[in-house]
Amino acid sequence: MSERLIYLPLGGAGEIGMNCYVYGYGPQGKERYILVDLGVTFPDMDGSPGVDLIFADIEWIAERADRLDAIFITHAHEDHIGAVGHLWPRLKAPIYARSFTAHLARLKFEERGHDELAIKTANKFPEMVTAGPFKVGFMPISHSIPESSALVIDTPAGRIVHTGDFKVDTQPGVGEPFDHEAFSELGRSGVKALVCDSTNVFSPKPGRSEAEIIDNITALVADAPKLIAATTFASNIARVKTLAEAGSKAGRSVVLLGRAMRRMVTAGIETGILTDFPKVVSPEDAGSIPRENLMLLTTGSQGERRAATAALSRGKYLGFQLQEGDTFLFSSKTIPGNEMSVARILNNFSEMGVDVINDSDLYHVSGHANAPDLSQMHELVQPQFLIPMHGEHRHLRAHAKLGGKNGIKSVIAPNGTMVELQGNEPKITEFVETGRTYLDGRVQIGAMDGIVRDRIRMALNGHVVCTLIIDENDEPLGEAWCELSGLAEVGASRAPLIDVLEEDVNQFLMRAGAKTLRNDDRLEEEIRKIIRKSADSEIGKKPETTVIVSRLG
Amino acid sequence: MSERLIYLPLGGAGEIGMNCYVYGYGPQGKERYILVDLGVTFPDMDGSPGVDLIFADIEWIAERADRLDAIFITHAHEDHIGAVGHLWPRLKAPIYARSFTAHLARLKFEERGHDELAIKTANKFPEMVTAGPFKVGFMPISHSIPESSALVIDTPAGRIVHTGDFKVDTQPGVGEPFDHEAFSELGRSGVKALVCDSTNVFSPKPGRSEAEIIDNITALVADAPKLIAATTFASNIARVKTLAEAGSKAGRSVVLLGRAMRRMVTAGIETGILTDFPKVVSPEDAGSIPRENLMLLTTGSQGERRAATAALSRGKYLGFQLQEGDTFLFSSKTIPGNEMSVARILNNFSEMGVDVINDSDLYHVSGHANAPDLSQMHELVQPQFLIPMHGEHRHLRAHAKLGGKNGIKSVIAPNGTMVELQGNEPKITEFVETGRTYLDGRVQIGAMDGIVRDRIRMALNGHVVCTLIIDENDEPLGEAWCELSGLAEVGASRAPLIDVLEEDVNQFLMRAGAKTLRNDDRLEEEIRKIIRKSADSEIGKKPETTVIVSRLG
DSSP states (O other): OOEEEEEEEEESBSBSSOOEEEEEEEETTOOEEEEEOOOEEOOOTTTOTTOOEEEEOOHHHHTTGGGEEEEEOOOOSHHHHTTHHHHGGGTOOOEEEOHHHHHHHHHHHHHHTOOGGGEEEOOBTTSOEEETTEEEEEEEOOOSSTTOEEEEEEETTEEEEEOOSOOOOSOOSSSOOOOHHHHHHHHHHOOSEEEEEOTBTTOOSOOOOGGGGHHHHHHHHHHOSSOEEEEOOTTOHHHHHHHHHHHHHTTOEEEEESHHHHHHHHHHHHTTOOOSOOOBOOHHHHTTSOGGGEEEEESOTTOOTTSHHHHHHHSOBTTBOOOTTOEEEEOSOOOTTOHHHHHHHHHHHHHHTOEEEOOTTTSOOOSSOBHHHHHHHHHHHOOSEEEEESBOHHHHHHHHHHHHHTTOEEOOOOTTEEEEOSSSSOEEEEEOOOOEEEEETTEEEETTSSHHHHHHHHHHHOEEEEEEEEOTTSOBOSOOEEEEESOOSBOTTSSBHHHHHHHHHHHHHHHOOHHHHHOHHHHHHHHHHHHHHHHHHHHSOOOEEEEEEEEOO | OOEEEEEEEEESBSBSSOOEEEEEEEETTOOEEEEEOOOEEOOOTTTOTTOOEEEEOOHHHHTTGGGEEEEEOOOOSHHHHTTHHHHGGGTOOOEEEOHHHHHHHHHHHHHHTOOGGGEEEOOBTTSEEEETTEEEEEEEOOOSSTTOEEEEEEETTEEEEEOOSOOOOSOOSSSOOOOHHHHHHHHHHOEEEEEEEOTBTTOOSOOOOGGGGHHHHHHHHHHOSSOEEEEOOTTOHHHHHHHHHHHHHTTOEEEEESHHHHHHHHHHHHTTOOOSOOOBOOHHHHTTSOGGGEEEEESOTTOOTTSHHHHHHHSOBTTBOOOTTOEEEEOSOOOTTOHHHHHHHHHHHHHHTOEEEOOTTTSOOOSSOBHHHHHHHHHHHOEEEEEEESBOHHHHHHHHHHHHHTTOEEOOOOTTEEEEOSSSSOEEEEEOOOOEEEEETTEEEETTSSHHHHHHHHHHHOEEEEEEEEOTTSOBOSOOEEEEESSOSBOTTSSBHHHHHHHHHHHHHHHOOHHHHHOHHHHHHHHHHHHHHHHHHHHSOOOEEEEEEEEOO
8 A cells, every 4th residue: 555645634724723733644544643733722602601721622633642653832822732731641642842832831741740751852953853754843933932933844755844833034032033044945955735824814914023113112111101011922922021121121120910921931031042031020029119110011912801911900900000191002913802802901991091002013013924924935935735724714715825826736624634745736535523622621521512502502591490290190299390590580471480480381280191291201391392482472582491300209 | 959951871981882872951850851862782692692682771761751852863773773662662752863764763663563653753954853941953964874963952051062973974975975064063153062973083094985985896896707795784875875886887686685685775765865776686586697697785794693694604595605706795894893703704705715805995984983083073063072972981081082182171971970061161970870781582681680690600600400309307308319501421530420419419418417408598508519519629610500499398
């Protein structure tokens, strides 16, 4: 049987988040595998209320874990690394990452009691990690977190360049600048497939450098009349440093608020990536400093309810309270879906009289390559074909079109699409069942298990529980009674809804024949129907209904 | 007692939506009132799952309905007119509106069986409606729906100009152009207070005219290779007409899809506002027309799940199915909060191979005045003071700052803030309790009643119902049993969660003393604690818990 080279996204191709890509090489059914990234995506009230985190469903590769040689993590953003602690026990392969990323992966392993020896620190390309038939190199690439890497994946069937997340930034502040020459050299070496970030394909202008906003931030902080606070992603260490330096230059003491902010700065310092970070003072020590000499750096730029920014917007937090005339800078852009949470914070600050600066053109740059930058990558790497990844379907499709304009053949492969790469044409050979796994409390459940669906239904429709007791003679013992949750108390008839429902159920029970009363399923079904119909006519809603039949017999 | 003139927003000042403003004049406690607008806002899964519509809590004015002389509706957008059918029975005052708006208000009254005679068609300013001590004129103003009006409110204490929603558009397509001279004349007549739309205060450039996008739309439709569909707000009749004319010019037959689309076009034609609308064909008749000669105009530009756009994105709808190479135009901008719903549609279309055009600069203009337009309004009307309305707190605050730059004193008055206007300075005199009323199914409930809170809690935490029977001797009859909704089936111990919970409750019951078993409240409280603790240690969640104690005694 001939050998084949496959690409199979389990997450990240069809959404922005939850990255998880399989590469395989070998005879069909006996391929050896590597996995690139193990990320999370975040739940929302619309589709996943009460859920804590969302992972790709890794069942396919977990079933083949004996043939999985290694896991590679491109960088330490949660949508690439967030699931390592949760999913590794089902995979058990060694994890390779560069120093900063590996440091953060180890913290995750520590939290969950896994063996940290499974996490190996890799050096950068041209050094390669051998994993079965693959050789994988970590090629430095600029992004909004240090030590991001494109992966150079060498296989007997040719070389793949998997960009991970990236932008083209020759002055990223912290971390390695984008190296055109190095990518051009890759191109000259011959690349079979470019598997490429698609996030910003709809942005038509060339991307801007992290360096371009330093002056704006510095001037803003220098001019702030009273206390200034600023938020950004804590993992954007270059930005955190720019903000802190702006504070320091303006003679302000810098305070880090929020666990992620302290954790990331510490990780940066411990791994040697972050040098010359301005001295920070603790929230306690800040109490003795005049507030106009303070600069707070806070977590929660996306409006996260429990983060420092939201806490400050609700009032006092660790002794700090924003006031009339203070300044709050969002050095960030709101990710789609978070608009309402961020707006809530903006309005809270407005009520306090805080001046919010929220101009993402002046005080923020994206971490992803815009359309012209993607074209630049296409030209540098000159791949035989392009596989757009890290995007919703519309991003993948637009990126494939852009590739077409640049003379490169593309294949659109959403999650679960297995593509064979060994020939001259990429070939879609199989559709693998994929999906999402929810971390719900401390338990992993399938997105399609119906558990969260039931919660959504209760949220939309309310919940009625009806209990009745059937005695030894299959006769109702007393009357049935109902408990209502999340339903209006009074409806059309002006009588309490609970009374109406109980009356209707008990009327039915009086009429019900022995055959019905002996049959739990039928009894439950009939009572459920009565309750839903009765509630609908009273209040215009059909509640979720649980019927509990208790038999003394 | 001296007479006073008051302004009291019950909705719309602190949010964009749910407009409802009270004006009063007379001796304190004996003022006569008018109400401006009775709008709705829309629920979301985050804060109001299962709710159908949201109204301002009108309790304050409903308690004083005997002194309410009239209700004025500025225009027919749902956030200004949407609650008339639902709330009018508590107010019973005559409703005044211009022809098109009154037409739509009557449809709402018809649906709910109210007396349509309560709705009076008003002519435009300088004609005035007398309502108690007020005289109110409907001054035509441009907006994204026909016959929008600013209200000229004359009182013994001076003239108020209440802009309603507006933009400065001298070529609005359908409806009256903005009349600088008319507003300037108002200014010369002496205006005490300008109560002014704040929606677009953060947009720094002058607003664009509806006329500016006609050529873009016409060219796009002419160039579409296959079927083209377009969506916009149905109430934006000028836009609907532009789209239909572009279709007609390109030799396409126009099909209206969605109830609101047909209803608005019909209302426009019946009230004489819309003339020369291209001939439309029914979905049935369209079947015999080649699809490349069709143009569909669809409802649901904001991603509404049940509207025509979403339906088309899911597959076949009324015989139409979009295909590879078709074009779909969003002649709209996504309102914050609707991003995810719209994105879902974009991705569905992407999977079908439909080319989506979604550039709100080229194919859409806003219906609201941008900052320079607001300044223009300030200058034309020259009010003694400015009251920003129709905005979140941050919009009101920014608008007040803009007024300050233009030399006008402002007062920021969020919902519930009563402002006295009779003197030379506006004076905040009282804070009235305000809030939101939910239409939940067919019942109106208070947002703070706890009903929706309970639903949210079930959605986040799941629901356990525990039932036990206590016999005549205050002893448990058999064992307690649980029903679980929305919870993982198995947790840490690998035993079914339901078994663990029942075991823990039954262990407790065996140990429980007679005193506990006789006391329902105590029993319920203890069992609730046990279930929450036990579930937390099993699955890491504390479910909502209902305990049902049934006594045979």
